[in-house]
Structure formats: C-alpha cells, structure tokens
Amino acid sequence: MKEFVTVIGGGLAGSEASWQLACRGVPVRLYEMRPRKLTPAHKTGKLAELVCSNSLRSREITSAVGLLKEEMRRLFSLIMEAALKSEVPAGKALAVDREIFATYITEKIASHPLITVINEEVKRIPAEGIVIVATGPLTSEEFAQDLKRLTGEEFFHFYDAIAPIVYAESIDWEKVFKADRYASSGEGAYVNCPLTKEEYERFVEALLQAEKVPFKDFEKPKYFEGCLPIEVMAERGRDTLRFGPMKPVGLKDPRTGKEPYAVVQLRPENKEGTLYNLVGFQTKLKYREQERVFRMIPGLEKAEFARYGSIHRNSFVCAPKVLQKTLQLQKEPRVFLAGQISGVEGYVESSAMGLLAGINASRLFRKMKLVVPPPTTAHGALIRHLTEADPGHFQPMNINWGLFPPLEGRSQKRKKLPKKEKYRLMAERALKDLTLWITNEKILDDFICQKGGAG
Ligand SMILES: Cc1cc2nc3c(=O)[nH]c(=O)nc-3n(C[C@H](O)[C@H](O)[C@H](O)COP(=O)(O)OP(=O)(O)OC[C@H]3O[C@@H](n4cnc5c(N)ncnc54)[C@H](O)[C@@H]3O)c2cc1C
Incomplete structure (x- = not known):
C-alpha cells in the first residue's frame, strides 16, 4: 500500500x-x-x-x-x-x-x-x-x-442533457391526469398535461421566440442530434413536437375520453414523488425564459423549478x-x-x-x-x-x-x-x-x- x-x-x-x-x-x-x-x-x-x-x-x-x-x-x-x-x-x-x-x-x-x-x-x-x-x-x-x-x-x-424538474406540490393536479401510454386503466406513473390545439400553437410560438443560452465553442457537438433541445425540435416544424416528446398517442384524458391534441409528460424523479421531470424537455432556454414558457403548459402555471433544464x-x-x-x-x-x-x-x-x-x-x-x-x-x-x-x-x-x-x-x-x-x-x-x-x-x-x- x-x-x-x-x-x-x-x-x-x-x-x-x-x-x-x-x-x-x-x-x-x-x-x-x-x-x-x-x-x-x-x-x-x-x-x-x-x-x-x-x-x-x-x-x-x-x-x-x-x-x-x-x-x-x-x-x-x-x-x-x-x-x-x-x-x-x-x-x-x-x-x-x-x-x-x-x-x-x-x-x-x-x-x-x-x-x-x-x-x-x-x-x-x-x-x-x-x-x-x-x-x-x-x-x-x-x-x-x-x-x-x-x-x-x-x-x-x-x-x-437535462430537462427541468418541478416540485409536485406546485403542479395544478386538477388540470393533469395520471396515465401511462397505452395503459388500460386511468392510473399510471406518468402525469400528463393536456394541451388543446390553440394552447399547443401558442406554446410552440413562445418556445421559438424565447431567449436561449448560446453554446460555447467547445460545447457544439454532433451528438445533439440524438438528444435535441426542445426549442431546436420546434424550429424543425410546427408539428415536430407533437410527433416527438409531446405526442399524445395512447393517452386518453379521462375527463374527455379522448386523446388530447398534445401532451407534456411528467415523470416522477424520486421515490417520494415530490419531484417531477418534464420528459424530453432538455433545453438551452435561459432560466427565466424556462419559467415563463413552461408555465404556459396547463397544470404548470404555478410550477416551481427544483432544477432548470440545460445542456x-x-x-x-x-x-x-x-x-x-x-x-x-x-x-x-x-x-x-x-x-x-x-x-x-x-x-x-x-x-x-x-x-x-x-x-x-x-x-x-x-x-x-x-x-x-x-x-x-x-x-x-x-x-x-x-x-x-x-x-x-x-x-x-x-x-x-x-x-x-x-x-x-x-x-x-x-x-x-x-x-x-x-x-x-x-x-x-x-x-x-x-x-x-x-x-x-x-x-x-x-x-x-x-x-x-x-x-
Ligand atoms: C463552462 C462551465 C461553467 C460552469 N458554471 C458554473 C456556475 O456558474 N456555477 C456553478 O455552481 N457551477 C458551474 N459549473 C459546474 C461545476 O460546478 C463546476 O464546473 C465545478 O468547478 C466542478 O467542480 P469539480 O471540482 O468537480 O471540477 P473542476 O473545478 O473543474 O476541477 C477539476 C480539475 O481537474 C483538472 N483535471 C482534469 N483532468 C485532469 C487530468 N487528467 N489530470 C490532472 N488534472 C486534471 C482540471 O484542470 C480542473 O482543475 C460550470 C461548469 C462548466 C463546465
């Protein structure tokens, strides 16, 4: 030794x-x-x-x-x-x-x-x-x-490639529903924030306009193709998110019995269920912009952020x-x-x-x-x-x-x-x-x- x-x-x-x-x-x-x-x-x-x-x-x-x-x-x-x-x-x-x-x-x-x-x-x-x-x-x-x-x-x-995390107690539980994709029952691990067409379009527009943190020279990697920031996905077309991380397929809102136009899924981050991660929402948006834009998501209007997204x-x-x-x-x-x-x-x-x-x-x-x-x-x-x-x-x-x-x-x-x-x-x-x-x-x-x- x-x-x-x-x-x-x-x-x-x-x-x-x-x-x-x-x-x-x-x-x-x-x-x-x-x-x-x-x-x-x-x-x-x-x-x-x-x-x-x-x-x-x-x-x-x-x-x-x-x-x-x-x-x-x-x-x-x-x-x-x-x-x-x-x-x-x-x-x-x-x-x-x-x-x-x-x-x-x-x-x-x-x-x-x-x-x-x-x-x-x-x-x-x-x-x-x-x-x-x-x-x-x-x-x-x-x-x-x-x-x-x-x-x-x-x-x-x-x-x-970090997605934001919000405190469970700051979610408006009246507006969201628990369900896993294609699961038969109404319960599930995921929490879904449903968006109408108008809400989705407003959200995408805000995402496109929001201020971003530029990548430093040494941070511009090819790899991001596999894990794109949410705002970069939005730049590829108005429907890209709806067919990507915000896709509603297999998720029926129990209150309407229908698939929403788009959803943001939240996944529990810890065993106690005190923290929820916005699935697929890795982002380079400035912190204040993340608060402003992500609070446009139904159920997250008063969201408090335990961690901001980053790459x-x-x-x-x-x-x-x-x-x-x-x-x-x-x-x-x-x-x-x-x-x-x-x-x-x-x-x-x-x-x-x-x-x-x-x-x-x-x-x-x-x-x-x-x-x-x-x-x-x-x-x-x-x-x-x-x-x-x-x-x-x-x-x-x-x-x-x-x-x-x-x-x-x-x-x-x-x-x-x-x-x-x-x-x-x-x-x-x-x-x-x-x-x-x-x-x-x-x-x-x-x-x-x-x-x-x-x-
Ligand atoms: C660009 C950037 C900005 C950041 N800004 C912040 C911020 O504002 N606030 C914040 O809280 N956190 C920030 N962080 C995150 C992180 O908290 C800091 O990087 C912090 O310094 C990490 O502490 P550390 O001791 O783990 O690593 P470091 O403080 O980076 O120390 C690692 C050391 O190891 C040395 N080293 C590396 N490889 C070798 C080797 N093979 N042999 C010998 N020496 C080696 C390096 O020269 C360096 O001195 C930032 C990170 C980065 C990359």
Whole structure:
C-alpha cells in the first residue's frame, strides 16, 4: 500500500478532498494539469478556479444550497473558509472575489506540509493505492478513456442533457391526469398535461421566440442530434413536437375520453414523488425564459423549478450504477469519485462531494470504518440521489429540497405549512442530525488543522 493518497484534479472537489485528508494526518499527492494544460473553461493555474459565475448561491438556511454550505462550514470545509474570506456583497447570495478565493485555497494547499502539488496531467488511474478522482466536468480526454475502463463504457457520459424538474406540490393536479401510454386503466406513473390545439400553437410560438443560452465553442457537438433541445425540435416544424416528446398517442384524458391534441409528460424523479421531470424537455432556454414558457403548459402555471433544464459538456458517471454511498467505485473500492464527475451539479455540491470523499479516503487509509451522512442532511440527500436515483434516467443534480425525505409525521394540516416554515424545519432537522452524526462517528475528532488557521 502506498504511503499517500493520490488526488487527481485540483478544482473545487480535489482541493477540498486534499485538505480533509491532510488535516487528518494523511499525506496527499495532488495532481493538477493546469497551467501546463488548460481545460476549455479554466484560464489560470490556480487551484479551485471558479470557471463561470462568482456566486455560491443563496446563503439562507431555508434554501437547500444555503443549508449545504452551513453543513460544510460545520465540517471545517476549506472551500467555505475561503469563500467567507473572499466574500463580496451580493444580497442573500454568497459571492466571492474569484481571485482572492482561488489564491487563498492555492496558498493553503501549497503550504500544508502533508500535501505535494504536482502540475501534471494524469493519463491513467494509478495501479495501486487509494485514489480520489476529481477531474471535473471537463476531464481530460485521455484520462476519461481510462476511467471508462473502471466504470464501464455505458456508464460514463461526456454531455448532460437535462430537462427541468418541478416540485409536485406546485403542479395544478386538477388540470393533469395520471396515465401511462397505452395503459388500460386511468392510473399510471406518468402525469400528463393536456394541451388543446390553440394552447399547443401558442406554446410552440413562445418556445421559438424565447431567449436561449448560446453554446460555447467547445460545447457544439454532433451528438445533439440524438438528444435535441426542445426549442431546436420546434424550429424543425410546427408539428415536430407533437410527433416527438409531446405526442399524445395512447393517452386518453379521462375527463374527455379522448386523446388530447398534445401532451407534456411528467415523470416522477424520486421515490417520494415530490419531484417531477418534464420528459424530453432538455433545453438551452435561459432560466427565466424556462419559467415563463413552461408555465404556459396547463397544470404548470404555478410550477416551481427544483432544477432548470440545460445542456452542457460534462463528464460524469451514472452514479447509481457505479458508486457506493461512501463515494467508492463499486468495482474498485480503493478509487473514490468526487465533484461534478460523481454526478452532482454545481460549485457547492462538487465541493461537498470532495469533502466526503476526503473524509472517507482518510478513513480507508487508516483502516477505519467508512461513513455516510444521514439522508436528512444536505450531504446525505446528495449521496442518496447519487446512489438511489433511477439509473435509466440519471442526470446530474443540484441540491434541492425535493431530494430530502419529507418531514416525519406530516399531517394534512402540516402539509399546508408555508414553504419557508417547512424548509426551516427541514434545515433544523438536518443540522440536528448532522451534529449527532459528527458526534457518533467522531467525524471531527481527528481533524488536526486549526480551523481558519495554517495546516
Ligand atoms: C463552462 C462551465 C461553467 C460552469 N458554471 C458554473 C456556475 O456558474 N456555477 C456553478 O455552481 N457551477 C458551474 N459549473 C459546474 C461545476 O460546478 C463546476 O464546473 C465545478 O468547478 C466542478 O467542480 P469539480 O471540482 O468537480 O471540477 P473542476 O473545478 O473543474 O476541477 C477539476 C480539475 O481537474 C483538472 N483535471 C482534469 N483532468 C485532469 C487530468 N487528467 N489530470 C490532472 N488534472 C486534471 C482540471 O484542470 C480542473 O482543475 C460550470 C461548469 C462548466 C463546465
């Protein structure tokens, strides 16, 4: 066994993982290919460079990402420490000065006596020792090919094509009907939003006029033919959608006994049925336009979006098929995945998976029991999504309240709690369970860096 843990990728997840390891006394070799080789989005040689926005999103505890950040702070996250040191005013969001943020992390990592940073591209998974792969959404080509060997070709993806997800409680259930295509009974897993001819035509027109996010140069792939954005399909002809993802065949509206002119189908995204995915609606529409246009669909007038649609260049694995709850590969448990490549989406989520992979790799190195945070916490909710989502439709996901188990003992009356109050209770539950987990599993007892101080 090697006398160090290898971390591949010095982005958000890799930096956090290295810190968690070193702060538990475990030597780390951190490989980062920049500045020798840049990804199409990174511009510097600094660790933890933010490739786009400088916002880590809401700081409110009643927002799921606000809770995730608070949990990270309590777990002594380096990324959170850097964010709080480099904060710039941004209202309810936590935004950072990206230069100060990345410099802070680079210096902390470089000056830690147990971390050696090596600026080289890794082309193959090391043949032995404990390894954390945190090479991100723009993993270098050669390394990705090698990683596929471990995950299986079919479970490694280079692009995501994400359809929006809405909260079940925001659907107008009076206007939709449950039915699976060609099923005889009126019940089914799918929820169907029926459109009349006029509604369909208005919807297509709005889709065509809506503002889109342009593809970056490195994102213009041939592959999109197989998974076209909904607005591109609409450009091919007024009826294309009606013969594609909005086809009504085999779906009788029980209220009219007839097939609607067109339908939008919603598929449950989780076991609790708190989230629904707009089937086939992958899109490059701007987020605000998605709200405006998709709320024209009958039943979705007041839809609240847990996730917006998007299409990105993104390397990620089909986590429910390849990962354990500890973030180890099922086939090769000495290898952990962390960050966006593990199947989460976003700066904060990627960092959080780096944090957990770092804790668990440090435990494996020291032959300790590995740990999984409770599903009621934001960290645990992400792990649950990674390992329990339907592998047939798995796509990367931001943290959102729909991934958490509902509040226990929810009576009809309690169901009607104002949203903010419900989220406040869920956040309280999460922080209580996190504290218990930290105590019971002795998560921080071995953390030897000074919080906020030098290594
Ligand atoms: C263009 C783009 C814009 C994005 N914008 C946002 C946004 O605004 N907000 C948001 O929340 N999320 C955004 N994301 C999503 C995602 O959260 C970020 O990409 C985030 O940085 C992911 O963290 P990570 O640690 O997994 O990967 P990264 O931060 O990308 O880190 C991976 C690191 O691995 C290195 N690397 C890759 N291959 C190798 C190799 N073979 N050997 C050695 N090093 C290697 C890379 O150089 C990189 O430094 C964006 C993603 C992309 C692609």
